[in-house]
Amino acid sequence: MSAVLPGHGHADDHGHGHDDHHHGPPAGYFMRWVMTTNHKDIGTLYLWFSFTMFLTGGVLALTLRAELFQPGLQIVNPEVFNQLTTMHGIIMVFGAIMPAFVGFANWMIPMQIGAPDMAFARMNNWSFWLLIPAASLLIISFFVPGGATAAGWTLYAPLSTQMGMGMDLAIFALHIMGASSIMGSINIVTTILNMRAPGMTLMKMPMFCWTWLITAYLLIAVMPVLAGAITMVLTDRHFGTSFFNAAGGGDPVMYQHIFWFFGHPEVYIMILPAFGIISHVVPAFARKPLFGYSSMVYATSSIAILSFIVWAHHMFTTGIPAAGQLFFMYATMLIAIPTGVKVFNWIATMWKGSMTFETPMLFAVGFIFVFTMGGFTGLILAVTPIDIQLQDTYYVVAHFHYVLVAGSLFAMFAGVYFWLPKWTGHMYDEGLGKLHFWASVIFFNITFFPMHFLGLAGMPRRVPDYATQFADFNAIASVGAFGFGLSQLIFLAVILKCIKGGAKAGDNPWEGAQGLEWTLASPPPYHSFVTAPEVK
Amino acid sequence: MKPFPNLSTFVSPAVNTKDICVIFFIYEVMMFAGNHVKHAVSRGAARFALAASGLLTAPLAFAQKTVDMQGGPAVRQLNLHAPATKIAADIYDLHTGMLIVCTLIFIAVFGAMFYSIYAHRKSKGHKAEQFHESLAVEIAWTVIPTIIVILMAAFATKTVLAMKDTSNADITIKATGYQWKWGYDYLKGEGEGISFVSNRSTPKEQIDGTAPKGENYMLEVDNEVVVPVNKKVRVILTAQDVIHAWMIPSFGVKQDAIPGFIRDVHFTSLKIGKFRGQCAELCGKEHGFMPIVVNVVSDADYTKWVAEEKKKLAAKQDDPNKVWTADELKVRGEKVYAANCVACHQATGKGVPPAFPPLEGAKMVNGPKDNQIAILLNGRQGSAMAAFKQLSDVELAAVITYTRTAWGNKGEMPSVAELKAARAWDAAKMTQLAAKQP
Numbered sequence: 001m002s003a004v005l006p007g008h009g010h011a012d013d014h015g016h017g018h019d020d021h022h023h024g025p026p027a028g029y030f031m032r033w034v035m036t037t038n039h040k041d042i043g044t045l046y047l048w049f050s051f052t053m054f055l056t057g058g059v060l061a062l063t064l065r066a067e068l069f070q071p072g073l074q075i076v077n078p079e080v081f082n083q084l085t086t087m088h089g090i091i092m093v094f095g096a097i098m099p100a101f102v103g104f105a106n107w108m109i110p111m112q113i114g115a116p117d118m119a120f121a122r123m124n125n126w127s128f129w130l131l132i133p134a135a136s137l138l139i140i141s142f143f144v145p146g147g148a149t150a151a152g153w154t155l156y157a158p159l160s161t162q163m164g165m166g167m168d169l170a171i172f173a174l175h176i177m178g179a180s181s182i183m184g185s186i187n188i189v190t191t192i193l194n195m196r197a198p199g200m201t202l203m204k205m206p207m208f209c210w211t212w213l214i215t216a217y218l219l220i221a222v223m224p225v226l227a228g229a230i231t232m233v234l235t236d237r238h239f240g241t242s243f244f245n246a247a248g249g250g251d252p253v254m255y256q257h258i259f260w261f262f263g264h265p266e267v268y269i270m271i272l273p274a275f276g277i278i279s280h281v282v283p284a285f286a287r288k289p290l291f292g293y294s295s296m297v298y299a300t301s302s303i304a305i306l307s308f309i310v311w312a313h314h315m316f317t318t319g320i321p322a323a324g325q326l327f328f329m330y331a332t333m334l335i336a337i338p339t340g341v342k343v344f345n346w347i348a349t350m351w352k353g354s355m356t357f358e359t360p361m362l363f364a365v366g367f368i369f370v371f372t373m374g375g376f377t378g379l380i381l382a383v384t385p386i387d388i389q390l391q392d393t394y395y396v397v398a399h400f401h402y403v404l405v406a407g408s409l410f411a412m413f414a415g416v417y418f419w420l421p422k423w424t425g426h427m428y429d430e431g432l433g434k435l436h437f438w439a440s441v442i443f444f445n446i447t448f449f450p451m452h453f454l455g456l457a458g459m460p461r462r463v464p465d466y467a468t469q470f471a472d473f474n475a476i477a478s479v480g481a482f483g484f485g486l487s488q489l490i491f492l493a494v495i496l497k498c499i500k501g502g503a504k505a506g507d508n509p510w511e512g513a514q515g516l517e518w519t520l521a522s523p524p525p526y527h528s529f530v531t532a533p534e535v536k
Numbered sequence: 537m538k539p540f541p542n543l544s545t546f547v548s549p550a551v552n553t554k555d556i557c558v559i560f561f562i563y564e565v566m567m568f569a570g571n572h573v574k575h576a577v578s579r580g581a582a583r584f585a586l587a588a589s590g591l592l593t594a595p596l597a598f599a600q601k602t603v604d605m606q607g608g609p610a611v612r613q614l615n616l617h618a619p620a621t622k623i624a625a626d627i628y629d630l631h632t633g634m635l636i637v638c639t640l641i642f643i644a645v646f647g648a649m650f651y652s653i654y655a656h657r658k659s660k661g662h663k664a665e666q667f668h669e670s671l672a673v674e675i676a677w678t679v680i681p682t683i684i685v686i687l688m689a690a691f692a693t694k695t696v697l698a699m700k701d702t703s704n705a706d707i708t709i710k711a712t713g714y715q716w717k718w719g720y721d722y723l724k725g726e727g728e729g730i731s732f733v734s735n736r737s738t739p740k741e742q743i744d745g746t747a748p749k750g751e752n753y754m755l756e757v758d759n760e761v762v763v764p765v766n767k768k769v770r771v772i773l774t775a776q777d778v779i780h781a782w783m784i785p786s787f788g789v790k791q792d793a794i795p796g797f798i799r800d801v802h803f804t805s806l807k808i809g810k811f812r813g814q815c816a817e818l819c820g821k822e823h824g825f826m827p828i829v830v831n832v833v834s835d836a837d838y839t840k841w842v843a844e845e846k847k848k849l850a851a852k853q854d855d856p857n858k859v860w861t862a863d864e865l866k867v868r869g870e871k872v873y874a875a876n877c878v879a880c881h882q883a884t885g886k887g888v889p890p891a892f893p894p895l896e897g898a899k900m901v902n903g904p905k906d907n908q909i910a911i912l913l914n915g916r917q918g919s920a921m922a923a924f925k926q927l928s929d930v931e932l933a934a935v936i937t938y939t940r941t942a943w944g945n946k947g948e949m950p951s952v953a954e955l956k957a958a959r960a961w962d963a964a965k966m967t968q969l970a971a972k973q974p
Contacts, residue, residue: 072745150821245917246794252778318799319791329689333689347649353664392790469608
């Protein structure tokens with residue numbers, strides 16, 4: 001998503017004296033993109049990669065919605081249906097949302113803390129290029145005997161030990177993506193802790209850096225746990241171990257404990273950087289400083305710590321003892337408190353500001369409004385007896401799409417529109433941006449709101465066919481899904497148009513935007529800050 | 537009261553003669569084209585064409601009326617099922633309470649936000665104030681939500697404990713999840729000893745759209761679980777192969793069935809009638825086709841049902857002195873195969889490789905019979921193949937005979953006596969092993 005074309009990056013005269021240092025991207029397409037160690041180029045690669053994966057996962061989802069448009073089996077058979085649900089989840093979580101946030105981190109962290117680049121520039125290249133073989137394995141797995149894994153994105157044993165070769169490919173893909181995430185996280189932690197501009201204490205650091213610092217620690221903590229779980233599945237499958245096989249002394253439920261010990265922090269890995277983006281966009285368009293900066297930092301940290309002690313709320317129906325159910329219910333309820341604090345702080349930031357509603361702000365307000373609905377359904381699901389009634393129904397599907405699509409994805413859209421003028425040097429098409437917002441938010445709700453009703457009425461998730469009484473809401477959801485999918489092409493059009501040209505953005509196109517990134521030229525010079533700025 | 541027109545009249549696959557002609561024509565065209573492409577691809581495409589043509593012509597066709605399902609979902613149901621047990625009623629109330637509290641908070645919070653969006657905008661000339669901190673406010677909006685969420689959890693605590701209390705049950709039933717059906721054994725209380733397997737009874741034609749869908753489409757079974765009203769029923773759950781989940785929304789019951797482990801739940805239905813649910817944990821390709829139906833009857837009807845079941849059970853027992861011929865075993869074996877094996881190995885014997893290997897021409901059914909006997913009795917470690925020792929010697933001999941003669945297979949055939957001997961040898965071995973344990 002960059003228009004920093006070769007030989008163009010340092011062409012503007014923004015006060016950066018040219019000396020004999022290497023200041024531009026290497027010549028040649030291959031050297032420029034494949035060998036790059038530049039944080040902005042790598043950020044661009046990450047963002048394009050994740051957008052490609054987003055469209056791929058989206059096509060899988062639309063196939064599911066086409067099958068579910070009416071009762072009966074029409075388009076895919078049940079095996080393929082399960083493969084599609086599974087791969088939709090894996091691709092969206094590991095291929096789209098996580099790499100997209102790493103892309104944002106690459107682009108923004110050095111510019112926000114006044115650094116020239118990321119700490120480990122070569123490892124940065126490696127952590128991106130690992131994603132390509134991983135994604136290829138996932139796509140190839142559709143074409144091996146038995147097809148892609150169909151055990152759900154959670155890959156629960158012993159169903160996952162029953163799968164064909166596609167399961168092994170998925171395990172390897174996740175291993176590689178995990179390695180990539182850990183490298184990315186080490187890089188981010190090191191950069192933030194060591195390369196801040198003089199005077200920028202931790203408590204003066206931009207919120208996006210704070211949320212990513214905490215996210216990176218979460219990733220380092222839990223990605224090895226996932227790797228362990230899926231390695232055990234691998235050895236159960238091929239080397240005669242019985243970690244999850246009761247007949248050999250193992251326990252299928254242990255897989256779920258290990259998986260969700262990774263899986264719940266993973267949920268926050270996918271939302272904390274989104275909180276960071278929103279904490280930049282809202283103050284900029286309210287023309288008012290972020291309300292309660294320090295309480296935002298504490299709230300983010302609390303969410304991260306709590307995320308390690310709530311995992312079994314995904315497992316209330318496995319039959320954990322009453323004491324366990326009560327502990328995990330109370331602990332889960334507590335997460336609502338720091339999350340609530342964040343929402344209150346954003347609204348207090350808007351309060352008595354001087355607001356305008358350009359596309360980034362629209363997405364930010366849309367995020368706060370719709371994400372909070374997902375937060376409320378999360379609170380309802382935290383109540384064990386209600387959860388037992390709604391576990392594995394469409395209510396859960398509605399809940400996590402409200403927090404992941406309206407949460408993570410909308411925040412990323414806000415971030416892209418907010419920083420796109422910085423990245424490309426051009427203003428994007430405001431009219432198309434607004435159209436993208438309204439189409440997304442309306443179709444999103446048409447798709448996912450009826451799923452609450454389906455779940456309450458008892459329709460299970462991951463089924464290719466359903467009772468005819470569920471037909472109408474499913475039809476509405478399918479129509480919404482196609483509308484939502486097509487709306488994303490508007491986004492692609494805006495991006496391409498903005499890269500090609502548009503009104504000059506200037507250093508800071510937003511009246512209220514604060515932060516070091518806005519002191520740089522648009523697009524920024526090849527090595528963002530050659531001399532560290534002084535922060536008071 | 538219909539708040540908006542019934543959309544299902546447009547989207548349900550309503551089939552009449554005109555549709556069938558159109559669909560048949562398209563299907564023929566697809567099949568013709570299919571000579572040059574892989575069969576599976578053309579079938580998928582034909583299905584798509586079928587669906588598309590159904591959609592286009594559906595509004596012209598007569599409407600297929602969808603009605604509420606008894607004990608299952610209502611048409612466009614918006615809320616939880618009408619509760620049939622005390623616990624389901626508690627869950628219903630908890631949910632309603634949570635929804636009201638959440639809605640009030642939602643209105644308060646977003647009322648403030650939208651007021652601010654309306655009033656504090658630049659286009660209305662509002663000047664930004666620069667305040668950005670208030671310890672008092674931060675404390676207030678930390679403490680008040682803490683109190684609210686703790687209260688929410690506290691209200692639910694009693695129900696959590698009630699759901700876990702499976703003591704003093706009148707009837708205990710074991711439910712076993714198989715890929716892809718449920719097996720039931722009445723273990724304790726009136727009806728003890730009754731045992732049956734419960735399969736989906738919705739016909740394939742309704743699923744494929746070649747026959748109109750019935751009122752209980754997808755949530756109907758051949759053998760329902762029958763229980764008496766107002767009696768505490770404890771359901772013990774386990775599974776044979778992968779994790780399944782047993783749920784009846786009207787009872788507020790959902791519990792995973794875990795292979796190799798035992799879990800339990802309970803319900804006391806206060807209402808007579810049928811209550812429906814389905815498997816709620818992804819368990820493989822037929823996961824969506826594993827319904828559960830509980831038929832709650834009066835005490836008198838229950839006693840009558842138990843007597844009938846016992847009679848049927850006695851009639852089903854094979855005469856232990858009967859000598860079975862190979863042909864008799866083959867005929868019997870086909871039925872056993874259809875009830876136990878067909879989901880994985882398929883009626884064609886071609887399986888669904890690689891998870892479910894083919895039997896047609898396989899070494900297993902053409903080579904020495906002892907291997908096959910051992911695998912049927914004990915299952916195969918590390919594969920989806922479960923043990924089938926719950927079948928009788930006659931049934932096992934029959935199904936082995938069938939698989940060794942069907943689809944052009946030519947394997948040696950076992951006798952009932954050999955099965956009996958193998959089972960006895962297995963049992964002796966187990967006793968020996970058990971004795972060796974310190």
